[in-house]
Amino acid sequence: MPASPAETPAAQPPRVQLSAPVILDAAAIIVEREGPAALTLRKLGTELGVNHTAVLRHFTGKDQIVLGLAERVLEEALGGFVPDGDWDDAFAQLARRVREAYLVHPGIASLVAARVSRSPAEFRGADLVLATFERAGFTGRDAAVLYRTVTDLTLALTAYEASVLALDPAARAGDELAMQREYLLASAGEFPHLAQAAPDLAGISSDEIFESALSLVIDGIRFRRAQQR
Numbered sequence: 001m002p003a004s005p006a007e008t009p010a011a012q013p014p015r016v017q018l019s020a021p022v023i024l025d026a027a028a029i030i031v032e033r034e035g036p037a038a039l040t041l042r043k044l045g046t047e048l049g050v051n052h053t054a055v056l057r058h059f060t061g062k063d064q065i066v067l068g069l070a071e072r073v074l075e076e077a078l079g080g081f082v083p084d085g086d087w088d089d090a091f092a093q094l095a096r097r098v099r100e101a102y103l104v105h106p107g108i109a110s111l112v113a114a115r116v117s118r119s120p121a122e123f124r125g126a127d128l129v130l131a132t133f134e135r136a137g138f139t140g141r142d143a144a145v146l147y148r149t150v151t152d153l154t155l156a157l158t159a160y161e162a163s164v165l166a167l168d169p170a171a172r173a174g175d176e177l178a179m180q181r182e183y184l185l186a187s188a189g190e191f192p193h194l195a196q197a198a199p200d201l202a203g204i205s206s207d208e209i210f211e212s213a214l215s216l217v218i219d220g221i222r223f224r225r226a227q228q229r
Contacts (some may be wrong), residue, residue: 024068036111044148060137070112074121077101087135088218094128095154102158106165113159137225150217157213180224
């Protein structure tokens with residue numbers, strides 16, 4: 001006699017086959033959906049449908065997961081990249097690729113931009129930038145200082161952009177309106193320079209800001225190169 005519905009065992013969900021990539025996938029989903037602060041081992045366990053301690057068989061802790069996310073974004077940025085053109089063109093291409101990858105994953109970018117992932121992807125990125133500066137005529141400590149300076153500036157600006165994208169939509173809209181409305185209402189008598197610039201401030205895009213910053217960096221490197229010669 002067939003068992004009644006009440007007696008039929010409930011179907012069990014398929015057991016998740018944990019691996020480092022699967023865990024990083026889940027971590028990325030949490031960060032992009034709920035923000036960087038939401039990433040915890042317990043939240044990961046819930047997302048994966050496992051006890052959170054199972055994650056520790058693949059990672060030593062949350063920090064190693066964060067570094068794994070950092071490596072993923074860099075791998076995405078550098079995938080298939082071959083330097084092309086003069087040193088300044090190659091550097092600009094690389095900077096744009098890093099920015100693009102970070103802005104695709106703004107929550108992750110906000111979480112990892114200041115970290116040193118010590119991964120093969122990071123080493124490759126460093127090698128590419130240093131090779132670019134060597135082509136521009138910089139070696140030794142000069143190249144090392146330039147590398148630290150321009151990568152920190154690029155990542156800082158991109159992380160700022162990513163943090164804006166990761167804001168609550170209402171807060172982001174309020175900030176955008178401030179440029180379009182409150183700045184235009186600033187007193188010309190008290191803030192004459194701001195009042196003059198206010199109509200232009202609202203129309204400046206993040207792309208324009210990044211390209212302007214990139215041009216300033218490249219122009220500065222060219223100037224230093226000319227001085228050395």
